[in-house]
Amino acid sequence: xxxxxxxxxxxxxxxxxxxxxxxxxxxxxxxxxxxxxxxxxxxxxxxxxxxxxxxxxxxxxxxxxxxxxxxxxxxxxxxxxxxxxxxxxxxxxxxxxxxxxxxxxxxxxxxxxxxxxxxxxxxxxxxxxxxxxxxxxxxxxxxxxxxxxxxxxxxxx
Numbered sequence: 001x002x003x004x005x006x007x008x009x010x011x012x013x014x015x016x017x018x019x020x021x022x023x024x025x026x027x028x029x030x031x032x033x034x035x036x037x038x039x040x041x042x043x044x045x046x047x048x049x050x051x052x053x054x055x056x057x058x059x060x061x062x063x064x065x066x067x068x069x070x071x072x073x074x075x076x077x078x079x080x081x082x083x084x085x086x087x088x089x090x091x092x093x094x095x096x097x098x099x100x101x102x103x104x105x106x107x108x109x110x111x112x113x114x115x116x117x118x119x120x121x122x123x124x125x126x127x128x129x130x131x132x133x134x135x136x137x138x139x140x141x142x143x144x145x146x147x148x149x150x151x152x153x154x155x156x157x
Contacts, residue, residue, distance in 0.1 A: 002017070002018055002019070002020060002021065002024075003015055003016070003017050004016055004017075004018065004024060004045055004046075005045070005046040005047070006033070006035075006043050006044065006045060006046055007043070007044055007045075007046040008034075008035035008037075008038060008040035008042060008043055009040050009042035010035065010037075010038050010040050012035050012037045012038060012040075013046050014035065014036055014037070015083070015086065016033065016148070016149070017090075019157075024045075027149065027151070028043055030155070032149050032150075032151065032152075032155075033149055034149065036145070036147050036148065039130050039133075039145070089147055089148075090147075090148050093146055093147060093148055096123075097125060097150065099123055100123040100124060100125045101122060101123065101124050101125070102124075102125060102126060102150075102152060102153050103124045103125070103126040104126045104127055104152060105126065105127050105128075106126065107124065107125070107126030107127055107128045107132075108128045108129075108132040108133075108135075108136060110124055110126070111124065111136055111141050111143055112136065112139070112141055115139075115140070115141040115142070125146065125150060127152075128143075133145065
């Protein structure tokens, strides 16, 4: 697995895991990578600082001074705490998807049919355009975006 910092066209920066650089490029080209904050599919790799360990025979340098040392900035969680929380969230999503059926691009149609009582209710997940999702919400259909992209079953290797 490889971790990338990604940035959408709206400037949101987020982290995502991929099997390889090629997997990232293929998923992005297929429209499977979207900003978890705004849904923007215009995703690029963000600049990342390498994590280089200190040599074994040297003391680690003192931590760099913070650019913003206000009390509010000090109350922010550490990057490690954020990564740990995202990992727990990713595991929770994976567990929830174990009992959910992938319905692909028919998600909006199926969710609407379940809401109208035309189809038995069941946990489903799939793809919907931003416009379809907004319309479902406006119509009172209970839907929510998943925090992490889902690879369709037919695209898994």
